Amino acid sequence: MSDVKEFDTRPAGSPSAESPLAWSFHRRGTPPREAGAGVTLREKAFLGHMVLRGGAIVLDEAVREVLGITLPARPNTLALDDSGERSIQWLSPDEWLVIVPGGEEFALEGRLREVLGQAHYSIVNVSGGQTVLTLRGEKARETLMKSTPYDVHPQAFPVGKGVTTVFAKATVILRRPTEDTWELVLRRSFADYCYRWLLDAAAEYGVTVER
Amino acid sequence: MFHIYCPYCEEHREEEEFHPKGQAHIQRPADPEACSDEAWGDYLFFRDNPRGVHHELWVHAVGCRKFFNITRHTVSYEILETYKMGEAPTVTAKSVSEKDKQAGVQAATGGWQTVGARPESEALNDASNQGARV
Ligand SMILES: [Zn+2]
Numbered sequence: 001m002s003d004v005k006e007f008d009t010r011p012a013g014s015p016s017a018e019s020p021l022a023w024s025f026h027r028r029g030t031p032p033r034e035a036g037a038g039v040t041l042r043e044k045a046f047l048g049h050m051v052l053r054g055g056a057i058v059l060d061e062a063v064r065e066v067l068g069i070t071l072p073a074r075p076n077t078l079a080l081d082d083s084g085e086r087s088i089q090w091l092s093p094d095e096w097l098v099i100v101p102g103g104e105e106f107a108l109e110g111r112l113r114e115v116l117g118q119a120h121y122s123i124v125n126v127s128g129g130q131t132v133l134t135l136r137g138e139k140a141r142e143t144l145m146k147s148t149p150y151d152v153h154p155q156a157f158p159v160g161k162g163v164t165t166v167f168a169k170a171t172v173i174l175r176r177p178t179e180d181t182w183e184l185v186l187r188r189s190f191a192d193y194c195y196r197w198l199l200d201a202a203a204e205y206g207v208t209v210e211r
Numbered sequence: 212m213f214h215i216y217c218p219y220c221e222e223h224r225e226e227e228e229f230h231p232k233g234q235a236h237i238q239r240p241a242d243p244e245a246c247s248d249e250a251w252g253d254y255l256f257f258r259d260n261p262r263g264v265h266h267e268l269w270v271h272a273v274g275c276r277k278f279f280n281i282t283r284h285t286v287s288y289e290i291l292e293t294y295k296m297g298e299a300p301t302v303t304a305k306s307v308s309e310k311d312k313q314a315g316v317q318a319a320t321g322g323w324q325t326v327g328a329r330p331e332s333e334a335l336n337d338a339s340n341q342g343a344r345v
Pocket of ligand 1 (some may be wrong): 218219220221264271274275276277
């Protein structure tokens with residue numbers, strides 16, 4: 001067992017929490033529902049985000065045991081569990097992003113620390129710093145093509161891929177967990193800007209925001 | 212815009228994702244307390260400025276955020292090679308000039324603009340000495 005001090009970033013009781021996009025929704029509202037909108041946006045707020053750093057072999061053993069997911073060792077890859085609710089994404093040769101349903105992250109961190117023991121690694125809970133926005137619809141890819149220099153053609157960006165890249169001059173993590181869904185992992189400070197960029201970019205196709 | 216191959220992401224990425232960080236392979240004097248002011252000054256402030264092949268440190272700032280090396284031609288801007296930290300370049304000024312010689316390319320002597328220009332002292336201009344204070 002490691003001697004690192006842990007603390008649960010979710011306070012006891014139920015104080016109201018706001019997602020990084022709360023201000024955007026509050027100020028701009030959401031565009032009126034359109035029939036046959038080309039792009040549908042939805043925020044997956046309050047998920048548990050953790051950054052895992054360390055050697056691939058040590059971490060692989062631990063996440064397989066605790067999460068039941070094999071650590072994606074290849075660059076720019078994304079692995080999901082069967083439910084699709086838990087994922088691990090390669091960020092750099094010694095860094096992975098773990099996203100789990102909100103509320104699971106603290107217990108998960110504890111279990112990982114138990115399994116990892118005195119190994120050389122780090123786990124940082126970054127849940128408060130970022131949020132996930134999903135893009136779906138016929139014109140989702142078209143909207144991405146306007147926003148990022150990264151090649152989002154299905155041949156270059158198959159399901160199970162994820163990259164950190166430039167998005168409308170901001171930085172986002174762009175990933176494709178399923179055939180028809182794109183996920184953007186947005187930094188809190190970029191969230192409002194990226195959201196408004198997306199509304200503007202997708203306006204010509206018709207855009208709906210699910211709440 | 213052009214693409215740069217990141218040896219860690221193992222794919223070409225948009226130039227926008229990278230930042231140059233100056234000359235590569237600069238070694239910090241092993242014992243700073245014992246080294247001369249001149250050696251320390253060289254380490255801190257003096258960099259090569261070759262006309263031709265140059266090894267540079269770059270960072271994949273919007274991506275994996277790893278530092279790596281690029282061998283770049285300062286005249287054509289051609290990227291000859293990218294390689295990970297701690298690795299040695301396979302393309303060097305020497306290997307490129309050998310290749311030019313074999314191909315019969317007439318090249319100006321290192322640092323000189325015109326083919327056939329005669330430096331006062333060849334030693335001041337040889338590849339290993341480029342960028343030194345002359
Ligand atoms: Zn990279």
